[in-house]
Amino acid sequence: MSMPATMSSDKDEPANGLISNRPYDELAVGDSASLSHTLTRADIDLFAIMSGDINPAHVDEEFARGDMFHHVIAHGMWGASLISTVLGTELPGPGTIYLEQTLKFRAPISPGETVIAKVTFREKADRHRVTLDCEVKTTTGTVAIEGSARVIAPTTKISRPRTELPRIRFEE
Numbered sequence: 001m002s003m004p005a006t007m008s009s010d011k012d013e014p015a016n017g018l019i020s021n022r023p024y025d026e027l028a029v030g031d032s033a034s035l036s037h038t039l040t041r042a043d044i045d046l047f048a049i050m051s052g053d054i055n056p057a058h059v060d061e062e063f064a065r066g067d068m069f070h071h072v073i074a075h076g077m078w079g080a081s082l083i084s085t086v087l088g089t090e091l092p093g094p095g096t097i098y099l100e101q102t103l104k105f106r107a108p109i110s111p112g113e114t115v116i117a118k119v120t121f122r123e124k125a126d127r128h129r130v131t132l133d134c135e136v137k138t139t140t141g142t143v144a145i146e147g148s149a150r151v152i153a154p155t156t157k158i159s160r161p162r163t164e165l166p167r168i169r170f171e172e
Contacts, residue, residue, distance in 0.1 A: 019159070
């Protein structure tokens, strides 16, 4: 099986193939950005490979049938990584520096579920620090993850070609 090296957004790519940001001075309370992604078993396996987290709740179907959710679920930090993707690629976007993140894990994300990761700009502070509310919801409206992030927003406009990542192939 081949797949992109990163979680891909189901969102349409801009026609111009560029990745751009919104600098600190352009941010306004209520600005938001999101991406959607349908979780696959390959996503779970890749996250386990990259993180080393082989908790059987995520990677062992037989074990997971007997646990509280009765099936394999995504790593919580997989869902949280979607928030990071929105922050680094959409709002504020390229040039953003993560400082702090709070997360509450409310519900599991299961293979086949489509989730929407959304960040909403809440406030500005000194030294280009900004706070954004964050959530990951299923398309049925269930909140899987919620919290807030504090980042340093870029001060200059950045617009660059999107990097094409290598493809990964799983082998047993």
